[in-house]
Amino acid sequence: MKKIETKKWKDFLVKDVFIIEKKGKKYQVPTGSYIEKKKLFAGSIPRITVSGINNGIVGYYAEDIDNKDYRIYENFISVSFLGTVFYQNGKASLDMKVHCLKPKENNLNEYTGLFLVTVISKSLKNSTYSDQISSKVLAGLSIKLPVDNTGNPDFSYMESYMKNRELEVSEEINCFKSN
Template sequence: MQLTDKDWKAFRIEDLFIVDKGVYLKKNNILKGYNPYITATSLNNGISDFIGNQTLFSKNAITVEKISLSAYYQPHDFYCSHDVSIIQHKNLNKYTSLFITNMIKRQGIKYSYGRQAQMNVVKRETILLPIKNNNPDWDFMEKYTKKIFSKKEKLYIDHINGYVNNLVHEDILDLKDKEWKEFFIKDLFPSIQRGKRLTKANQINGSTPFVSSTSLNNGIDNYIDNSSDVRKFSNCLTIANSGSVGSSFYQPFEFVASDHVTHLKNNKMNKYVYLFIATLTNRLSEKYNFNREISDKRILREKVLLPVKDNNEPDYDYMEKYIKNIMKSKYNQYTIKIKKNKRSVE
């Protein structure tokens, strides 16, 4: 059955769901750990960090942030900040939740920084849902979402299979068997430049990634359309100077860099070499923090260990093969997992 074949009805969120909100957490009270920390961000499923603080809410819930009414299904127990609303119901699972989050997001056009959706506003918001006997048709929502998943997973598997076929596994030395040498970052990257300050208030919504100092989502903090008075880079590494200090990512696309990140570029490097080195530059986060940021002078003095050839030069060929081997293995694992999940759903 299609969406157009169903009868629909408007429901107030508070009439259907238990609605709650998170708890304020000071930065200096955040513990290191692995529990999802949900805040008022419209990216990365609402996750801004992973923390060690005890979780407040159980999985199979929906979180709603206050700025644009971005709603996300949470598949794990989580901690939630005070500026996020939590929606719970006994019939919420992965598939019904994903159906409902899309209906909530449709109301987001009404909200902004100047008109935020705090918990009481979320309670009064209405959403359209398919019905059966004048009540939400939970069974239809689940089956409809599963059908979409099945189509998307097939497309993903076809894409991955084509990608994996172009990756050839090569026998190479283990990391521990290679010779390694320290290199100054400034000697590895001829082009080192920090981005330019761009406040939230001056960001224009668009499609160009805006990379800042977050440790999540490849460093992407927003998508913007600013073209003047900004610094754009592509095909390079970024490293966070502040915030999540040391977080390092390979950026394959053109992006706008904030003043909280520095771009590192070497035209002799490709995607795989960048990914190898990003893992090593990311370790700089161990020696820096909010109180000790990576200044322009400090980054020029930093070193990284790299595998080398017999002439003591960086072995970029080895790095490329090493990453390709990992990617081929991981993509095969993803494909197997998706197929297993699909069989369990069916």
Template sequence: MNLDVKKWTFFQVKDVLNIQNGKGITTEEIEENAGNFAVVQSGEENNGVLGKIDLDYCKSKGYTYTEKSCLTVARSGSAGFVSFQKNGCVVGDSAKILLLPDEVAKTEIYLFLHSILTANRFKYDYGRKVTESKYMNDYIALPALVNGRKKVPDFEFMENYIKSLHYKPLTTKNRPENALPLNIEKWGEFLLSDIFKCSTTTLSIKDELLEGNTPFISRTALNNGCDGYVEVEAKFITKGNCISIGAEGIYAFYQKEDFATGNKIYTLRNEKLNQYVALFICAVLNHEVYRYSYGRARILSKLQNEYIKLPINHKGEPDFEFMENYIKSLPYGDRV
């Protein structure tokens, strides 16, 4: 199917979606009332999900939530950032829920609108917050059809267009029930600097570099921390097979290939590190990112003094072999 954008019609967002404003939820509440329901705030990391909370607790507090599929938009911080939440979510006061009418509330239509709204995000740069009035009265161009005397959004076209996109589903031979068990109660606690060499990297200024083939790792939480590809001198290249962490980006990513870096990027190295072990450790490290929210940077000195819980072997040492085998045993672990 082709997108003939020139024939699209402008609609106000309020003609397409309904909006619900969030209410304050703290990280302490998430910790104390852990559950399986996604909490969405203003960040871009992890698709906007700050953590998981107990839904009954949210209901008792009168928080803004939906159990239906929805879009969310960040009010401040990463203002205008839009996420799709297939299983619903609760939103804090820095995010809002966007809902389609029930009769057209399909995953494909939400994904189509996600792309359109994301293209409008530039309007909220430079500290301009998303307000209900401004956002809902803004105009977006959409496929349209004539219904009586007026044009209306062509939701059927949007749905069929997304369905028409060509992709090959990823398959796995691993069954969920065959994944190795995690007995977290028997894990050991280690100082990060006792098991990793924690180091800074050599800074490069991306805007001063030409496009090339070397991954440029910055503090972005997206795309495995990669902010593009550059041409850079050998002295500015950091060797791969390590974990990278950005001070404000705070998320840990495995870097298999050599790379260049922006400001305040740190690396963790261990001779037993490989892509499987790294994925396990990154998952554990990223579980702790909430501790560094709201301007508390994950700088090198804090990294070196951070504690991490890991599986242990009979010697009481980190069981890197188990970590590797665990990742390999997960669904799609055979495709890593």
């Protein structure tokens, strides 16, 4: 695999690329909340926790939970306070200390979502348990992204790069199968 060229990439803060909410006087990344398990009912909406396996999914619950803190997001990147990062392509609810990243300017798709997961994971790779990635810390995280000719994040490049990688890996698998 050829190393990706990043010389023409630019550093962005998460808060400049992704949606940030105002909570009182503070700005922060949207986040989930604690809901007692006895108040959750079986359904089809994945519940994302800080787990590093199974996309962080702990179970599937109803969409219409009667609790003001029960939040459902759609098509986003989940980032836990422990630094686990996953692309969530559908609706999901978030447990406490799990953050929701949705780009301000573009909708994610499978390719841009996975590209950004890799970039964010790389930026968080030196985080430890004692760092505890809060909404405020995440908002100020610096990530390096490809840019278009106007200096904005180049989502088209991200998508085409991932499609090309998918094709390369698929060809390698087919070659392996035929031998």
